[in-house]
Amino acid sequence: MNSLILSAFSRFLFALMLVVSLYILYRGHNDPGGGFVGGLMAAAGFAILAMADGVQAARRMVRVHPVALMGAGLVLALLSGLPGLVNRGSFLAHWWFHAGDFHSGTALAFDIGVYLAVLGGILALILRFYEEQPEA
Amino acid sequence: MLLAQAVLWPVAIPLATAALAACCWQRLAAQRAISAAGVLLMFAATLLLLWQVRAEGVQAVQFGGWAAPFGVSFVADRFSAAMAAITGLMAFATWLFGQADIRRREERAGFHPLFHGMLAGVNGAFLTGDIFNLYVWFEVMLITAMGLLVIGRTRAQLDGVLKYAVLNLFSTLIFLMAVALLYGVAGTLNMADLAVVLPQAGPSLTLTISALLLLCGFGIKAGYFPLFFWLPASYHTASITVAAIFAGLLTKVGVYACFRVFTLIFTVEGSGLREILAVMAACTMLFGVFGAAVQWDVRRILSFHIVSQIGYMLLGLAVATPAALAGGIFYIIHHIVVKANLFLLAGAIHRASGTFDLRQSGGLMRRSPLLAALFLVPALSLGGIPPLSGFWAKFMVIDASFRGGQGWLAAVALVTGILTLYSMTKIWMEAFWKDPLMPRPTARAVPAPMLAAIALLAAVTVAIGLQAEPFVAYAQSAAQALVDPSDYIAAVLGAVPAEGGAMAEPRP
Amino acid sequence: MNLIYALAIALLTGCGVHMLLSRHVVRIILGVSLLSAAVNLVIFYSGRISSTVPPVIEPGSSALSEAAANPLPQALILTAIVIGFALIAFAAALALQAQRSIGTLDNAGLDVAESLGTPFDGPEKRR
Numbered sequence: 001m002n003s004l005i006l007s008a009f010s011r012f013l014f015a016l017m018l019v020v021s022l023y024i025l026y027r028g029h030n031d032p033g034g035g036f037v038g039g040l041m042a043a044a045g046f047a048i049l050a051m052a053d054g055v056q057a058a059r060r061m062v063r064v065h066p067v068a069l070m071g072a073g074l075v076l077a078l079l080s081g082l083p084g085l086v087n088r089g090s091f092l093a094h095w096w097f098h099a100g101d102f103h104s105g106t107a108l109a110f111d112i113g114v115y116l117a118v119l120g121g122i123l124a125l126i127l128r129f130y131e132e133q134p135e136a
Numbered sequence: 137m138l139l140a141q142a143v144l145w146p147v148a149i150p151l152a153t154a155a156l157a158a159c160c161w162q163r164l165a166a167q168r169a170i171s172a173a174g175v176l177l178m179f180a181a182t183l184l185l186l187w188q189v190r191a192e193g194v195q196a197v198q199f200g201g202w203a204a205p206f207g208v209s210f211v212a213d214r215f216s217a218a219m220a221a222i223t224g225l226m227a228f229a230t231w232l233f234g235q236a237d238i239r240r241r242e243e244r245a246g247f248h249p250l251f252h253g254m255l256a257g258v259n260g261a262f263l264t265g266d267i268f269n270l271y272v273w274f275e276v277m278l279i280t281a282m283g284l285l286v287i288g289r290t291r292a293q294l295d296g297v298l299k300y301a302v303l304n305l306f307s308t309l310i311f312l313m314a315v316a317l318l319y320g321v322a323g324t325l326n327m328a329d330l331a332v333v334l335p336q337a338g339p340s341l342t343l344t345i346s347a348l349l350l351l352c353g354f355g356i357k358a359g360y361f362p363l364f365f366w367l368p369a370s371y372h373t374a375s376i377t378v379a380a381i382f383a384g385l386l387t388k389v390g391v392y393a394c395f396r397v398f399t400l401i402f403t404v405e406g407s408g409l410r411e412i413l414a415v416m417a418a419c420t421m422l423f424g425v426f427g428a429a430v431q432w433d434v435r436r437i438l439s440f441h442i443v444s445q446i447g448y449m450l451l452g453l454a455v456a457t458p459a460a461l462a463g464g465i466f467y468i469i470h471h472i473v474v475k476a477n478l479f480l481l482a483g484a485i486h487r488a489s490g491t492f493d494l495r496q497s498g499g500l501m502r503r504s505p506l507l508a509a510l511f512l513v514p515a516l517s518l519g520g521i522p523p524l525s526g527f528w529a530k531f532m533v534i535d536a537s538f539r540g541g542q543g544w545l546a547a548v549a550l551v552t553g554i555l556t557l558y559s560m561t562k563i564w565m566e567a568f569w570k571d572p573l574m575p576r577p578t579a580r581a582v583p584a585p586m587l588a589a590i591a592l593l594a595a596v597t598v599a600i601g602l603q604a605e606p607f608v609a610y611a612q613s614a615a616q617a618l619v620d621p622s623d624y625i626a627a628v629l630g631a632v633p634a635e636g637g638a639m640a641e642p643r644p
Numbered sequence: 645m646n647l648i649y650a651l652a653i654a655l656l657t658g659c660g661v662h663m664l665l666s667r668h669v670v671r672i673i674l675g676v677s678l679l680s681a682a683v684n685l686v687i688f689y690s691g692r693i694s695s696t697v698p699p700v701i702e703p704g705s706s707a708l709s710e711a712a713a714n715p716l717p718q719a720l721i722l723t724a725i726v727i728g729f730a731l732i733a734f735a736a737a738l739a740l741q742a743q744r745s746i747g748t749l750d751n752a753g754l755d756v757a758e759s760l761g762t763p764f765d766g767p768e769k770r771r
Contacts, residue, residue: 030703031700032698032700036726065161065162067158067161067246067249068158068159068160068161068162070155070158071154071155071156071157071158071159071160071161071249072155072159073155074151074152074154074155074158075152075155075156075159078148078151078152078155084200084201085141088201089140089141090197090198090199090200090201091141091144091148091197091199091200092199092200092201093199093200093201094200094201121730125733125734125737128737129737129740268720268723271724272723272727275727275730275731278731279730279731279734282734282735282738283734286738286741289741289745291745291746291756292756292757292760293757294738294741294742294745294746294756295742295746295754295755295756295757295758296757297738298669298735298738298739298742298754299757301731301734301735301738302664302669302672302673302676302735305676305731305732305735306664306676306679308731309676309679309680309683312680312683312687312724313683313686315687316683316686316687316689316690316720317686317690319687319690319691319716319717319720320689320690320691325720369757369758370757372757372760372761373757373760430763431761431763432761432763433760433761433762433763435761436761436763492761493761
């Protein structure tokens with residue numbers, strides 16, 4: 001698709017969606033939101049990029065292969081479960097840190113893992129869908 | 137920590153292996169190394185779990201620090217520990233075989249992450265103590281299995297996987313609907329908790345529907361009589377390493393789920409399920425074996441035999457006495473080893489003669505006598521010839537069904553055994569004994585890893601056959617635990633952690 | 645309310661099964677997704693429809709308020725939707741691939757797997 005308007009706007013939309021997706025990811029800690037929704041949003045951002053500038057541009061923007069992203073997310077999610085084993089004897093029992101009003105914990109790492117896994121999984125699918133379109 | 141969480145590792149290790157292998161998407165050498173390490177570690181972890189369960193009884197862990205009915209539990213009793221251990225063995229054997237069989241193109245299509253993802257799904261299904269979690273593991277298994285089925289991207293595989301995908305998707309939806317109805321009645325999804333709550337709820341139409349939906353959902357997975365058609369329509373298209381692990385494990389996950397659900401949550405005794413199960417078992421045996429009789433492709437013969445053998449396991453559940461359940465459990469374990477081995481042998485036959493079609497092959501007896509000797513072990517075991525493992529397995533279920541007053545089921549099982557031998561004889565005569573149609577100019581040798589994997593599984597078959605006593609005793613104690621699940625329930629619901637009540641506290 | 649709900653489930657299931665019985669793979673996949681929507685509604689219904697207050701813990705308190713809806717069915721449905729989404733996306737990708745390499749998605753034309761191991765043609769006919 002060679003639309004100048006879409007192409008010009010896609011950069012802006014892409015950046016906006018990425019930022020919002022990160023915000024949703026962080027918000028999921030205490031409010032509705034989280035890694036899955038955030039990951040979907042980010043994947044939609046990349047999808048817009050792929051639509052406007054072609055799949056190659058989107059792939060360059062992801063830098064690593066989407067499946068590798070999925071694997072990395074899964075590794076991170078698994079690792080985030082391990083600290084709970086150490087002191088509470090239960091996988092995925094999370095650690096928490098407090099600094100004044102701000103608190104966070106290994107649950108955030110799990111959510112980031114989910115974010116990456118969803119992003120990678122969706123991208124692996126939709127980039128393939130888009131890619132083979134012209135050949136058909 | 138390593139021992140206390142022994143239930144966790146058989147699932148966590150393949151999951152981590154799959155994730156790490158996916159991280160190295162472009163680097164095949166790294167994927168191979170990770171895969172090898174993952175297979176060995178998982179095999180070790182499952183053996184550790186088996187040893188732990190034998191030594192200390194039922195093992196249970198909770199996730200996320202939430203106590204039993206609220207959090208997700210993983211439980212290993214003797215049955216599930218044995219299933220996990222056999223999964224470890226299968227993973228090792230097929231991995232070994234795959235060293236010579238998996239092509240570079242298939243590796244590039246993601247063989248290693250998918251293979252380990254599927255193993256994680258299988259082990260998760262064996263070890264979970266929560267019925268919704270069981271659904272999740274079924275889906276993990278399904279999506280990775282679909283990926284593995286089309287790993288070669290051939291047209292036949294695409295056709296086969298579409299049938300596989302649609303029917304298995306449908307089965308998981310039925311399963312999920314049954315779970316929803318169960319939740320509506322009992323308000324809990326923990327299987328041990330369900331076993332406590334449901335007897336108090338009393339019989340109701342919702343529960344009956346739920347039980348029948350579960351039977352259908354698991355039945356499609358396992359390949360029971362009216363629901364097995366997807367199996368011989370898709371398994372023969374897969375590459376042989378994949379087909380072997382599918383044949384060994386995937387349908388047996390459905391059988392395992394049936395054994396678990398219809399002993400722990402529902403009962404066969406006095407619920408009217410016995411008649412349904414008995415007819416299904418008899419038809420599964422007969423239709424499978426007749427289906428196999430007309431086939432000429434080795435893989436299709438073996439696919440139909442999976443169906444027919446599933447009938448024997450279902451027979452154990454239909455009779456539902458402790459002896460029959462023990463027979464069923466023994467049968468599952470024997471069958472996983474033997475059936476996977478036969479598929480590996482089909483791969484070796486293909487490698488040696490260049491075809492899966494029995495009409496075109498031949499002369500392997502002279503060309504590779506070692507392969508012929510190795511073929512005899514699982515083939516005769518499948519037919520139930522003493523002293524191999526299949527004899528004891530058949531003996532246990534048939535004996536139990538005579539004693540359970542189901543003589544006609546025993547008769548069907550005996551007839552099926554003879555017809556099974558007919559198919560095995562056909563493979564033997566056509567592929568090994570008869571002279572080849574035309575002398576092949578290039579007689580290819582079977583690579584050593586293939587022979588090693590086949591020999592390993594054949595050795596296990598012989599070992600179970602000659603030293604049946606400890607295996608039978610183990611199956612009997614596992615069946616006893618199924619009939620009287622009080623240990624299982626106590627391990628899950630009474631699992632008080634070291635810090636006492638702190639676990640049940642909600643998070644800050 | 646309950647009746648409307650039950651009718652909606654019945655309607656979705658009926659449409660899903662109707663589509664599932666079609667010969668065309670795309671229709672079958674659509675049928676599966678309709679059916680999964682129906683199943684999700686069954687889960688939701690099993691958790692009883694009682695309240696419309698979202699099950700989110702209010703800032704400042706540490707437990708869910710009494711009036712809140714049952715959160716468990718929502719969690720179950722979310723999981724089921726995620727999994728169903730992944731599976732249906734995968735199935736759609738398979739269908740696309742099949743369309744490209746086999747050239748049809750009509751089940752009447754999809755017989756490559758059957759003819760791979762057919763017992764009917766003799767060896768001389770296959771060559």
